[in-house]
Amino acid sequence: MAIVDYTRARIAAALEEIGRLMQSEFPSQHPKDAIDILQGRFAKRASVLNKIGPNVPIPVLQTECIASLEQLLVYVPILGFVLRSTNVRNGFEAYGPLLHLAESLMGAQTKLIVSSEWEFSPFVYRSITDLPGFVLIGLPATESSNPLVIPLAGHELGHSVWERNRLAGDFNSRIRQSILKEITNNRWNEYQDLFPQHKKDDLDGNWLGELTWQPALKWSLLQAEEMFCDFLGVRLFAESFLYAFAYLIAPGTGGERSVGYPNIKRRVSNLTEAANLLDVTIPPGFTDDFMPENEPTNPTTAFLVSVADTVTSQCASDLLETAQKEADDKACPGRSAERVDRIADGFKRLLVPTADSEALVDITCAGWKCYLDKDLWVGIRQIKPNDWGRVLKDLVYKSMEVSEVSWRLEKAQHSREHS
């Protein structure tokens, strides 16, 4: 059958491209490790296809072709992601400190790939079966040389923490019960208007009844994860997370809200509550910077997402506590106002990066402090005003590099002393 030949050719073409990709100039070891693993997977698939003889039953043959195409479907975008992680537009100096943070949160075996993607928002690849232990964070290509958006990686790291610690399982039964309670106790009339054929007893145990509210459970869990990630972002990056969040998202893109996120006004309100509890200063006008989003027009969707919103909101304090505990237990540094001021003073007054190792959060907060200072280098004749942005970015990246160098040298000295 021709489909076997087609599939063999497609896998061979993928392997050829992987071969070219392996010749890239990798900025760190982990993207290369990922390519090595994927090459092994594709080579194995090619081997399986090559063993298919003329007498293999058609259903078996089709199954193997489907498995091969699925592999292409899943991993070709990942190959592209890895390729774009090598692009020199990326601020590679941020990689070391981000890896340090990822290792603190998820263990020394964590492998990190940071890429620049042609996307509007940062994102993370989830549950990549063949790349266990890898965290793949994509930052928007247009912002890939802007260190001030690095704090948003804190949110993306949160997704990996959520998944690795199986936090969805911790919240699942609680959210399920809360949804049932919310519908039967508070929203029964609305539910009846939409699903008149079901009684209260149908909602728990009757699969047809359960199907009616399952989307609310799914959306509430997604919202809970997003809230956890936002809270972890604030905990890890303090004010700089809020500034980066507003920079990238405010005022919004209009249109209907995503059901997998709290609506933007609720999300911003959650962020400000978390900021207050974590002693993080909320940027002036932060709440007003965001425009309300439209709720879904479909009555069933509107009802279920409203239930999901209510139930997720009830989990907010526990989600914040979980995020805070996660970072505290792993000794992730918090923001120090004194250190931020010192670093920002170095940027502003002396035009120098940090002298020693500093926490990523302090560097990004100092960067934002200077970015928002309209008089930053007024009177400094060396820097022309249209060069301020570029110089600030270079100071922030260089500070990240200085931190990495200090951290690597300490590690090398420690190894020498204990060998």
Added chain:
Amino acid sequence: MIVKADQLARELENPENRDDPLIITPRPDINALRSSGAASLDVRLGRWFLACRPSRTGLFDVYEHNAEAPTEAKLTKTYYVPFGEGFVLHPKAFVLGITMEWFRLPANRAAYVIGRSSWGRHGLIIATATGVHPGFTGCLALELSNIGEIPITIKPGTTICQIFFQKVDCGEQGLVDRSSFVGRRKPTLGVIELDQMAKDLAEIKKASLTP
């Protein structure tokens, strides 16, 4: 007058003028500097490189001012070399590197950068003596060339050149460097600025001395 290493160490530890100090970051080993007896400071190679590349661009002509003049992005290719890996400088190759150190010079200090003879003997030349003016802040671009016969691997973090500091009588105005190379962490080709005299002379089509 060239500033000796032990004095440099003192200056880095206790700047005379805290509002306008000499700063080098990452900070050099002060003890090693104090005891070196040298008149210069060894400087390390950074992780970014910039090389001219073959392209469809005809030539590099600083006298052509039009929108189609090739940009730096079109003329060059940027390389990033992580710690632990090397950049291979082939014979006859020329590449711009960058120092790992970020320098901040006060108004009363200037400096010049030259290669190290240990590298020079293997064919690695750090261009000409690069002058660093008072008030400069940033990493220093290094013009690296292999004039030897065998390829040379250079790794970030290696001491590749040396910098000599000089005292400058800064006068009342406090001279500062306004070059386009200030405040950078990556090497750049920069722009060759022509002064009015050069422009006027370049515009002369026919030599005529008649007014």
